[in-house]
Amino acid sequence: CAKTRNMIVLGTENQGFLVETFRGVQVLKTTPATPQAWGEYQSNYGRLANLGWGMMKLGLYSSTITSILSTFTSIAVLWLGSYLVINQTLSIGQLLAYNGMSSNFLGFLGAVIGLVDEFITAQVVIQRLTEVIDATPEDENDFKKPWAEIPGNAEITCSQLNFHHAGRVDLLQDFSLTIPGGKVIALIGKSGCGKSTLAKVMAGLYSLQSGNIRYGLYNQQDLSLECLRQQVILVPQEPHFWSRSIIDNFHFSYPQVTFEQIVKACEIAGADSFISELPDKYQTVLGEFGANLSGGQRQRLAIARAIVTDPPVLILDESTGALDPVSEAQVLDQLLSSRQGKTTIMISHRPKVIQRANWIIMLEKGKLQIQGTPEELHSLAGDHLDFLDDFVPSTKNLVMYASGSDSSVNGTSLNGNYSSSQFGDIPRPGF
Numbered sequence: 001c002a003k004t005r006n007m008i009v010l011g012t013e014n015q016g017f018l019v020e021t022f023r024g025v026q027v028l029k030t031t032p033a034t035p036q037a038w039g040e041y042q043s044n045y046g047r048l049a050n051l052g053w054g055m056m057k058l059g060l061y062s063s064t065i066t067s068i069l070s071t072f073t074s075i076a077v078l079w080l081g082s083y084l085v086i087n088q089t090l091s092i093g094q095l096l097a098y099n100g101m102s103s104n105f106l107g108f109l110g111a112v113i114g115l116v117d118e119f120i121t122a123q124v125v126i127q128r129l130t131e132v133i134d135a136t137p138e139d140e141n142d143f144k145k146p147w148a149e150i151p152g153n154a155e156i157t158c159s160q161l162n163f164h165h166a167g168r169v170d171l172l173q174d175f176s177l178t179i180p181g182g183k184v185i186a187l188i189g190k191s192g193c194g195k196s197t198l199a200k201v202m203a204g205l206y207s208l209q210s211g212n213i214r215y216g217l218y219n220q221q222d223l224s225l226e227c228l229r230q231q232v233i234l235v236p237q238e239p240h241f242w243s244r245s246i247i248d249n250f251h252f253s254y255p256q257v258t259f260e261q262i263v264k265a266c267e268i269a270g271a272d273s274f275i276s277e278l279p280d281k282y283q284t285v286l287g288e289f290g291a292n293l294s295g296g297q298r299q300r301l302a303i304a305r306a307i308v309t310d311p312p313v314l315i316l317d318e319s320t321g322a323l324d325p326v327s328e329a330q331v332l333d334q335l336l337s338s339r340q341g342k343t344t345i346m347i348s349h350r351p352k353v354i355q356r357a358n359w360i361i362m363l364e365k366g367k368l369q370i371q372g373t374p375e376e377l378h379s380l381a382g383d384h385l386d387f388l389d390d391f392v393p394s395t396k397n398l399v400m401y402a403s404g405s406d407s408s409v410n411g412t413s414l415n416g417n418y419s420s421s422q423f424g425d426i427p428r429p430g431f
Contacts, residue, residue, distance in 0.1 A: 007051040008124055014044045023289075062116070070106040077102045145224040150231045152312040152342035153182030154216025156202065161211035163201055171197045172211075172366045179361070181216070184336055185345040186357030194366040195347045199315045202345075203234040215313070233311040237318040239302030241290035246275060247282045250305055257308050268338050269304035270331045271297070295322035300331060307335070315345045325352060332356055 021037055077099055084090035156179040163172040171194050179185055187195050200206045202213060204225050213220040220228065241249050250262045262282070266272040274297055278284040290298045299322050306314060320328045329352065336344060336356060346353055354360065361371040370377065 007048070007055060008121070008128070010044070010048050010051060014041075014048055017041065017044060063110075066110045070110060073102060073106055074099070145222060145227070147227045148218050148223060150215045150218065150312045151181070154312065154343070155179065155181045155214075156313070156343070157214040158198075158202075159212045159214070161198075161201065161213070162209045163197060163206060163211075164209065172201070175211070175367060177361065177368050177371070179343070179345070180359050181343050182341050183343065183359045184357045185343065186354040186360045187345055187347045187363070188349070188354060188360065189363035189369070193363040195363055196317055197366075198363070199234055199317050199345070199347060202313075203232045203315060204228040205234065230309070231311050232313040232315070233306045234315045234317060235299075235302050235306045235319040237299075237321055239290070239298050239305075239319075241286050241293075241298065241301070243286060243288045245280075245283045245285050246301070249286065249301075250308060253305060254309055261308050262304075265304040265308040266301070268307060268334045269300045270327060270334065271300040271304045274300075296324070296327065299323060300327075303331065303335065307338070310339075310342075313343045313345070314339065315347070317347045318349075320348075320353065321350075328353070 017040070021041070078095075081090060081095035081098060085092055085095055158175060158177040158179075161172045161175040165171070175194075175198070187198070189195055197206065201208060204220065215223075215232070242252060244252070247259065247262060250257060259282075263272060266275060275281055275284070286292060290301070293301065299319055303316070303319060320331060323331065328350075332353065346357060348354055355374070357374070359371070359373060360377055362369045
């Protein structure tokens with residue numbers, strides 16, 4: 001049973017490695033990784049083949065022993081039966097009947113022994129499947145929670161959030177933040193500062209170790225995951241699509257939307273222009289993971305899918321990074337114009353994207369560093385905020401967060417000059 005389990009696990013790992021390798025075929029072709037990948041596959045396949053050969057030998061031994069026993073049993077029945085017939089203790093008809101019965105019984109016994117391997121395999125597969133079925137669900141009481149409409153202008157309040165992946169340091173530690181509702185928010189900071197983690201927590205994709213997120217009047221833990229995820233939509237940098245038509249990809253996520261809603265969303269996201277040029281238009285079947293679309297086309301289509309139901313909260317996590325500056329500007333102009341009065345959070349390092357926000361939040365190592373309007377932050381502009389140079393300076397209602405007193409950041413007076421080392425680097429405009 002242990003060998004069967006090891007063989008199934010190893011086979012699964014080997015198939016996963018193949019899928020991963022095929023998806024990264026461009027990296028293999030453009031780096032010297034091909035020999036290493038081939039060597040690793042040979043090693044994995046060799047171990048799988050050895051286990052398979054071991055299992056095959058056990059099957060051969062089992063079938064051979066069964067065949068020998070069957071043959072000797074038949075010979076013994078015929079020999080004993082012939083002896084009894086000669087001594088007139090048994091009739092020829094009875095001998096033939098006993099011989100037929102023994103043949104049928106031995107055939108049945110051989111079939112049962114042959115099923116032992118299949119039974120063990122099925123037992124291991126069922127055990128593995130049971131482990132998945134019995135795994136702790138995301139929220140055991142989710143079906144008991146109500147559905148509530150989150151207003152588009154609802155504030156998002158994060159209170160004392162703590163989150164970390166298993167075996168890793170805290171990505172969010174005692175994190176608190178209030179995001180104004182109905183505005184365009186830019187969430188900025190160095191790579192690894194917790195922007196994407198915070199976005200996934202707000203969208204209900206990660207479960208907090210502690211803390212609470214409130215959407216207007218509703219606590220996150222009081223809402224069902226279905227309710228939350230259909231109203232707080234996260235668009236990742238690398239969107240996923242199924243190998244089916246464009247319109248079916250929309251209906252797969254949102255069965256209730258109409259064709260007119262899909263077209264309108266695609267027009268806003270700038271996807272209708274390239275879809276209309278396809279031979280089958282919205283009936284065009286996408287390749288695996290949308291392989292027959294460019295990176296920019298996939299991102300525009302992902303944005304369209306996200307806004308087709310006009311969610312109250314939309315989070316764009318580097319969701320326009322594959323677009324050229326002109327296309328990106330057009331998409332954002334149309335998108336933000338269509339979402340007036342609703343909350344749109346943009347995670348980006350691009351100054352041209354950040355400049356479109358009317359509220360900016362900067363994170364540093366999983367903590368809130370600074371937030372405010374572009375005008376309020378202008379007076380602090382250094383290398384980290386040079387993209388705000390086009391705004392008129394104003395310091396009204398400036399909100400700062402750092403260790404020390406409220407009138408300083410990292411021990412530096414608000415009236416002083418700020419260096420890029422204090423806030424991190426944000427790329428300067430130049431594209």
